[in-house]
Amino acid sequence: MAKVLILGGTTEARALGESLAKRGGMEVMLSLAGRTAAPVKHAVPVRVGGFGGSGGLADYLLREKVDAFIDATHPYASVISRNAAAAARRVVIPLVVLRRPPWIAIAGDRWTEVSDVSEAVRALGETSRRVFVTIGRNGLAAFSQAPQHHYLIRSVDPVDPPLPLPHVAYLTARGPFSEDEDRALMAAREIEIVIAKNSGGPAAYGKIAAARSLGIGVLMLRRPAAPEATTVATVEDAIAWLDHTLTSTAARGV
Numbered sequence: 001m002a003k004v005l006i007l008g009g010t011t012e013a014r015a016l017g018e019s020l021a022k023r024g025g026m027e028v029m030l031s032l033a034g035r036t037a038a039p040v041k042h043a044v045p046v047r048v049g050g051f052g053g054s055g056g057l058a059d060y061l062l063r064e065k066v067d068a069f070i071d072a073t074h075p076y077a078s079v080i081s082r083n084a085a086a087a088a089r090r091v092v093i094p095l096v097v098l099r100r101p102p103w104i105a106i107a108g109d110r111w112t113e114v115s116d117v118s119e120a121v122r123a124l125g126e127t128s129r130r131v132f133v134t135i136g137r138n139g140l141a142a143f144s145q146a147p148q149h150h151y152l153i154r155s156v157d158p159v160d161p162p163l164p165l166p167h168v169a170y171l172t173a174r175g176p177f178s179e180d181e182d183r184a185l186m187a188a189r190e191i192e193i194v195i196a197k198n199s200g201g202p203a204a205y206g207k208i209a210a211a212r213s214l215g216i217g218v219l220m221l222r223r224p225a226a227p228e229a230t231t232v233a234t235v236e237d238a239i240a241w242l243d244h245t246l247t248s249t250a251a252r253g254v
């Protein structure tokens, strides 16, 4: 039976695992970094924790006799994606990247693209503003440089330790978040600007649509460079790639 590894941590990875489990005929393992305290349940077996860089991942692929693997990690998880591409090249195991296309600004959106959190903090300016921070709980240290603002920070797991800031509120919640829900939240908290990643997909789009309808600006963190590997945008295309790859591998008798 063909062995398949999914690098996960996203809705797409979970959906892919569900589809493959339903079809059967493959041995699937899904890998999580172990960042979230209570990850959502998966339909396929899960392993948790880093591999030890691209070398460790290459060793894992050989040791577990993986026939093909899918990088279905988040678009901003650039280290694991780089490692996956390097490991695939090194041990010559087929890899596809499953990545949601980014959101595209439409009429009414007021986005300013920034390269990183430090640039976002500088773009907030000197005058105190009410800021909705939706970039997860990592990489928040730069906000300590701008204590004049009032922050609302939403993340799946608590920010621990809390940031050394005088005006900060935390909200632990797991998406999806609807536009209505996020508009109500942003209006109630008198939010003036949103800081977001361009995650793509519907689950996190609520705040973007809400910002548009409230006429609020978004500081959008630019996506990291895409990994150098075949890339697909949907679970269906990832499965088609997998079927094609495993069939041609079997035909070659590899």
Ligand SMILES: NC(=O)c1ccc[n+]([C@@H]2O[C@H](COP(=O)([O-])OP(=O)(O)OC[C@H]3O[C@@H](n4cnc5c(N)ncnc54)[C@H](OP(=O)(O)O)[C@@H]3O)[C@@H](O)[C@H]2O)c1
Pocket: 007, 008, 009, 010, 031, 032, 033, 035, 048, 049, 050, 051, 052, 053, 054, 056, 057, 072, 073, 074, 076, 077, 078, 079, 080, 081, 083, 135, 136, 197
């Ligand atoms: N970054 C985000 O905004 C974001 C948002 C939602 C979900 N996630 C998910 O959270 C996880 C961590 O994201 P990150 O941005 O911290 O990653 P990252 O910076 O790209 O990766 C850091 C290290 O974490 C380990 N790692 C990451 N993903 C892994 C996986 N699926 N399985 C096993 N090890 C993994 C690897 O350790 P070793 O080098 O030891 O192998 C990697 O070098 C990812 O799986 C991602 O899909 C990230």
